[in-house]
């Protein structure tokens with residue numbers, strides 16, 4: 001079963017096949033954490049099946065080989081040390097030239113296709129210029145604009161999204177999947193990472209919402225004179241990592257957007273800090289300033305002394 005928020009994209013793909021428009025190359029793109037790999041696996045499974053309806057039958061010889069994880073008509077290319085080199089792309093040529101073993105199609109998947117270096121991208125262009133009949137090449141990426149325009153223009157694009165209209169379905173799915181996390185926390189994480197359900201699932205499992213909540217409590221304790229500058233800057237330096245600074249920033253920006261309403265605001269991350277900010281003169285300017293200061297902190301996280309100073313100056317400037 002495909003994730004519920006991906007169903008519309010899969011339906012779109014099925015319609016394309018039903019209309020006899022099976023492409024020979026496609027790009028599956030969307031935010032990190034939306035489910036690109038699951039989508040490409042679903043498409044691959046259907047193409048390898050001998051009797052798809054359109055879901056794979058799960059019983060034919062080709063489906064059984066696919067389930068074992070070693071299908072000779074499927075090739076996967078992945079980045080090594082954050083890079084896809086030309087040799088990996090050249091191996092696709094040999095793969096596509098060979099006759100299919102047991103499946104009706106030959107399928108290759110390039111994961112994180114934006115990691116191709118220029119030589120690899122040029123080699124791929126050659127493959128795309130003469131696509132072998134009956135085959136499909138799938139490129140997965142969350143950074144579409146990093147692919148060469150000439151590659152993008154030769155591929156059909158399947159964009160995966162998860163908008164506000166799907167939040168109820170997503171919330172339900174997340175609650176079933178992570179039953180030990182309060183639904184309020186799931187909604188909070190989804191509010192600041194909209195369109196990335198798998199990332200939300202991972203964060204919920206790490207108890208991220210409680211950690212962020214503690215960070216906000218500490219910040220507020222400083223702003224309302226319950227804790228000293230030294231105590232709070234010490235706490236922030238010790239406990240907030242790069243991902244969490246980013247999330248804090250996302251919460252602040254979410255509070256600005258919340259003021260203007262909109263569909264995205266079905267989910268919220270309420271906190272007393274939000275009221276404190278709104279009680280200040282020009283709260284939006286202040287929030288944007290905080291976000292800028294967080295940016296500077298994130299850039300300097302590898303330098304402990306500097307980080308500490310930047311955190312202190314952020315606290316001083318905000319109060």
Ligand SMILES: [Zn+2]
Pocket residue numbers: 048049050051052056057058059060061062063
């Ligand atoms: Zn089958």
